[in-house]
Amino acid sequence: MKKYVLIASLAVLMGACGEKAEQAAPASEAPKAAEQAQTPATPPAPAPDKAALTEQAKAAVQALGSTLKGELEAAMTAGGPVEAMGICNTKAPEIAKAVSAEKGMEVSRVSLKSRNAKTGVANDWQTKVLNDFETRKTAGEDPATLVYSEVVGNEFRFMKAIPTGAVCLKCHGTDISPAVTAKLTELYPQDKATGYKEGDLRGAFVAVKHF
Numbered sequence: 001m002k003k004y005v006l007i008a009s010l011a012v013l014m015g016a017c018g019e020k021a022e023q024a025a026p027a028s029e030a031p032k033a034a035e036q037a038q039t040p041a042t043p044p045a046p047a048p049d050k051a052a053l054t055e056q057a058k059a060a061v062q063a064l065g066s067t068l069k070g071e072l073e074a075a076m077t078a079g080g081p082v083e084a085m086g087i088c089n090t091k092a093p094e095i096a097k098a099v100s101a102e103k104g105m106e107v108s109r110v111s112l113k114s115r116n117a118k119t120g121v122a123n124d125w126q127t128k129v130l131n132d133f134e135t136r137k138t139a140g141e142d143p144a145t146l147v148y149s150e151v152v153g154n155e156f157r158f159m160k161a162i163p164t165g166a167v168c169l170k171c172h173g174t175d176i177s178p179a180v181t182a183k184l185t186e187l188y189p190q191d192k193a194t195g196y197k198e199g200d201l202r203g204a205f206v207a208v209k210h211f
């Protein structure tokens with residue numbers, strides 16, 4: 001008896017969706033229809049391929065990193081750190097936007113001690129990952145290989161640590177020239193991104209994708 005109620009309601013349901021209603025009605029189709037009733041009408045979305053997304057994210061942050069590095073080196077050679085600071089200030093956000101559009105993932109850079117108070121501040125989960133990177137580095141992992149990748153709800157999250165190199169110290173180190181300091185104060189009154197030593201974790205690249 002229960003079975004027929006089920007089939008009848010299935011027919012109604014299918015009727016609501018259109019064409020398939022007639023197929024569900026005949027008695028001969030009943031076992032099949034009952035069977036179908038156990039599977040959800042809309043199959044769940046396929047699980048995201050984390051490995052493939054991780055590869056995509058690695059390529060995206062690699063593109064962001066190498067573009068930024070190229071711009072930085074060119075600007076440092078052409079005009080020194082003060083000039084390069086202005087380039088970083090205007091170009092870094094543009095580059096992140098362009099790479100995000102090209103790679104189909106939202107890429108950025110964050111830090112526990114950020115320079116750009118709008119784009120560089122780590123949110124809650126990013127802060128956890130950055131702290132975890134610090135722990136892993138202290139435990140002996142090579143900072144250049146620290147990576148995190150996870151799917152949380154409908155969000156894919158990727159981070160890759162950014163170690164501080166010698167070239168970074170002119171603008172992020174402990175001994176910053178007065179001219180650079182003046183420019184920093186002008187552009188980033190809330191700057192926290194100084195006092196780093198070579199090998200410290202300066203922050204991380206982030207790639208995020210929603211589905």
Ligand code: HEC
Nearest residue numbers: 081084085088089092109111114115116120168171193203
């Ligand atoms: C010429 C000065 C200069 C040099 C050299 C420099 N940076 Fe920066 N850095 C900046 C500026 C300016 C910003 C803020 C850019 C913005 O407004 O988006 C910044 C931002 C960042 C951020 C984004 C997070 C935040 O704090 O806002 C990271 C990460 C970063 N730098 C890492 C590095 C690393 C690693 C190096 C060395 C390879 C380096 N920087 C060299 C000036 C510099």
